[in-house]
Amino acid sequence: MKPKGWKDLAPGAVVLEGGSAVNFKTGSWRAFRPVWKEENCIQCLFCWLYCPDMAIKVKDGKRAEFDYDFCKGCGICALECPGKKGKKAIEMVEEGK
Amino acid sequence: MAKVVAVTGNEACANALRQVNPDVCGIYPITPQTDMMQRFASFIADGKVDTESILVESEHSSMSACIGAAAAGGRVVTATSSQGLALMWEMLHIASGDRLPIIMPVVNRALSAPLNIHGDHSDAMGARDTGWIQIWSENAQESYDNTIQAFRIGEHMDIRLPVMVCLDGFIISHSIERMEYLEDDEVKKFVGEFKNFLPLLNLEKPISYGPLILTDLYHEYKRAQHEVMTKVKDVVLDVAKDFEKMSGRKYGLFETYRLDDADIALVILNSAAGTSKDVIDTFRDKGIKAGLLKPRLFRPFPYEEVAEALKSVKAVCVMDRADSFGGYGPLFMEITSALYHIKERPVLINKIYGLGGRDYLPSHAELVFNELNEIAKGAKVKNIKEYIGVRE
Amino acid sequence: MATGLTLKELSKKEDRLTHGHRMCSGCGAPTVVKMVLLATDYPVIASNATGCLEVSTCISEYTAWKIPWIHTAFENAAATLSGVETMYRSLKKRGMIDKEIKFIAFGGDGGTYDIGLQSLSGAMERGHDMIYICYDNGAYMNTGIQRSSATPLGADTTTCPAGSVIPGKLRSRKDLTKIMAAHNIPYAAQASPSHWMDLMKKVKKAHEIKGPKFMNILSPCNRGWRSKTNDSITLSKLAVNSCYWPLYEIEDGVTKITYTPKEKVPVAEFMKPQGRFKHLFAPENEWLLKAVQEEVDKEWEKLQKEAKCG
Ligand code: SF4
Ligand code: SF4
Numbered sequence: 001m002k003p004k005g006w007k008d009l010a011p012g013a014v015v016l017e018g019g020s021a022v023n024f025k026t027g028s029w030r031a032f033r034p035v036w037k038e039e040n041c042i043q044c045l046f047c048w049l050y051c052p053d054m055a056i057k058v059k060d061g062k063r064a065e066f067d068y069d070f071c072k073g074c075g076i077c078a079l080e081c082p083g084k085k086g087k088k089a090i091e092m093v094e095e096g097k
Numbered sequence: 098m099a100k101v102v103a104v105t106g107n108e109a110c111a112n113a114l115r116q117v118n119p120d121v122c123g124i125y126p127i128t129p130q131t132d133m134m135q136r137f138a139s140f141i142a143d144g145k146v147d148t149e150s151i152l153v154e155s156e157h158s159s160m161s162a163c164i165g166a167a168a169a170g171g172r173v174v175t176a177t178s179s180q181g182l183a184l185m186w187e188m189l190h191i192a193s194g195d196r197l198p199i200i201m202p203v204v205n206r207a208l209s210a211p212l213n214i215h216g217d218h219s220d221a222m223g224a225r226d227t228g229w230i231q232i233w234s235e236n237a238q239e240s241y242d243n244t245i246q247a248f249r250i251g252e253h254m255d256i257r258l259p260v261m262v263c264l265d266g267f268i269i270s271h272s273i274e275r276m277e278y279l280e281d282d283e284v285k286k287f288v289g290e291f292k293n294f295l296p297l298l299n300l301e302k303p304i305s306y307g308p309l310i311l312t313d314l315y316h317e318y319k320r321a322q323h324e325v326m327t328k329v330k331d332v333v334l335d336v337a338k339d340f341e342k343m344s345g346r347k348y349g350l351f352e353t354y355r356l357d358d359a360d361i362a363l364v365i366l367n368s369a370a371g372t373s374k375d376v377i378d379t380f381r382d383k384g385i386k387a388g389l390l391k392p393r394l395f396r397p398f399p400y401e402e403v404a405e406a407l408k409s410v411k412a413v414c415v416m417d418r419a420d421s422f423g424g425y426g427p428l429f430m431e432i433t434s435a436l437y438h439i440k441e442r443p444v445l446i447n448k449i450y451g452l453g454g455r456d457y458l459p460s461h462a463e464l465v466f467n468e469l470n471e472i473a474k475g476a477k478v479k480n481i482k483e484y485i486g487v488r489e
Numbered sequence: 490m491a492t493g494l495t496l497k498e499l500s501k502k503e504d505r506l507t508h509g510h511r512m513c514s515g516c517g518a519p520t521v522v523k524m525v526l527l528a529t530d531y532p533v534i535a536s537n538a539t540g541c542l543e544v545s546t547c548i549s550e551y552t553a554w555k556i557p558w559i560h561t562a563f564e565n566a567a568a569t570l571s572g573v574e575t576m577y578r579s580l581k582k583r584g585m586i587d588k589e590i591k592f593i594a595f596g597g598d599g600g601t602y603d604i605g606l607q608s609l610s611g612a613m614e615r616g617h618d619m620i621y622i623c624y625d626n627g628a629y630m631n632t633g634i635q636r637s638s639a640t641p642l643g644a645d646t647t648t649c650p651a652g653s654v655i656p657g658k659l660r661s662r663k664d665l666t667k668i669m670a671a672h673n674i675p676y677a678a679q680a681s682p683s684h685w686m687d688l689m690k691k692v693k694k695a696h697e698i699k700g701p702k703f704m705n706i707l708s709p710c711n712r713g714w715r716s717k718t719n720d721s722i723t724l725s726k727l728a729v730n731s732c733y734w735p736l737y738e739i740e741d742g743v744t745k746i747t748y749t750p751k752e753k754v755p756v757a758e759f760m761k762p763q764g765r766f767k768h769l770f771a772p773e774n775e776w777l778l779k780a781v782q783e784e785v786d787k788e789w790e791k792l793q794k795e796a797k798c799g
Pocket of ligand 1: 034050051052053054055056066070071072073074075076077078515
């Protein structure tokens, strides 16, 4: 995309579209990738709640896949995941492995 | 029907604000502005306006709150002086960078140290690069008229910039003068309904004010801001035309007094222009062609027009009621810049006068005109910059 | 419609702080903001002090805020929002707005405890209807971990580094929550993202109270705390359970502890995983570690007394 010239800018540098950051993907920051093991998931939604990057999708109150476009790989979800019978439902694996 | 009154400059401005009836007003005391906002607070207390005041704890917060209010979407005013304007400095840039048409009478006063509460132009001159439009006023009438016009200028859809209306501390703010008020409904009609531009309070369209802009775009944003300033002159003149229709009083980018055929001239801002005009009359009586140019619009500065007005004068003294220590006076720098591009330009000298409320006397103007007269006849300039009215 | 405080219900709400923000991986602040906004069942307008949250959520033409949002400068999130709120009241009075809108200011500890204290104090005293939320990570993190008056005793920062002679910060934190309560505002509270239900209940309560409200919320910062990217919730839990960061509220002058740890853990457990306290575990600094524990104990006792007195 051609960078904007001074005539194309919004007055006062106001950002006119609320939530436009969804167009800025942060997934490439990730060094570790969280992997969901649905079989161990108890649907507590703690991962969704604690994810600082709103990178865990929930559909109709049910946990769905990670949003890898935005997940930065911090690992909070994996650490906080209670899992089932001591077995975590999220595991962190190194990217590219 | 206009009403003739005897009022102070502060009272005149407070009444202009009452007639405009803004939505929000930031109020904080500072001499010599205090009594303007005090009067406005009484208008609020007595139900003469619908304005919501914000009784802030500092001028920094006053300007911050005004920015918040203006971004929310509505007409916003405040007023200040001196240290108060200095404390606002950071926020002044944000008001203009965000393109918010806040209107602010500035009752000019000296800056510390040493502490001094009296009139000079150090405060507003220090704010000349903040991106605000600056309009300067000689007397109570002009302060009143300029305050009313400022709304139309700042809120113009092509402009959307904050405006300072400058008037001299004590000399104008506290002296009673004869002047004319417009009728309330005339003023109301003249300024019109506030038009929203990008209001935060529009929940349907959530916007963000104040992003981080890095090297990729900052330069472009500033270029765009400059472009807006280039449109101000025309708007000022258009608004002045409408204002004249209503009031019969004529305004331009600056005022000239007996300048057309002048050999020598002063360039001088605000109240001291009045004293100078009297002295010009006495010189004219002696057959010396003296004249004057009093800038009204200082930011943006009308370089071409000023150059055109001064080009045939032989010697000009630019009078500064503010200093740039180690440099020439701020007004002098503008006038020399304006005239540089002309081949046959006047000889220019710079006098610093009236700091911290020091009286500007007819005798000072006489001394200057005598010196200019000698220069016009071919005498050499001894010092480009000098203090006048100062004890050795 | 008010949303019930179950994660299932809350998860159906729209994100009003979206992904695509550029806070560091594992930062506590976006989670704090997310929880605050999830607990807000009203249209809301926010202001933000300059700082990590501000620079990372609104850059160029990318804003993560789906609500009207304004940043002006560092020291004035409260003053700026007081202007927005006043314009709202003015236009409402003139019949130009009818909706009920809530106002929230966000500031870090630098922008709140230090440079923004005057502006905050002024706005609270004036009685604007808003919640001021300090996300407290205990230093100027955005500029590179400099000491603030919220930096804990003993911490190593870039301006009070743990050197061979001076072992980090030798002053205690300013107790801002109590300073704000001393303004006699109707509501002041302390919260932590580890105790999300407590946090959200406090936000909900604050919204229902008219006037100025203040909340101080712990916000772990793995860069400044020199901890792991995954431990913001774990560490904030330890902060609460060690009573380093007690959860309480002061409503109309009445202090109530909203969570008492079943077992008060030593503050060292909160500090140990953090690099900023590493030097305190060297034998020569044992006295300082002890001083930190003593201070936490003293403050906790004081708070319990205040809560008993009501
Ligand atoms: S790793 Fe971090 S960013 Fe990614 S989904 Fe888990 S909590 Fe969210
Ligand atoms: S935290 Fe673990 S168990 Fe709970 S919803 Fe997420 S993946 Fe499932």
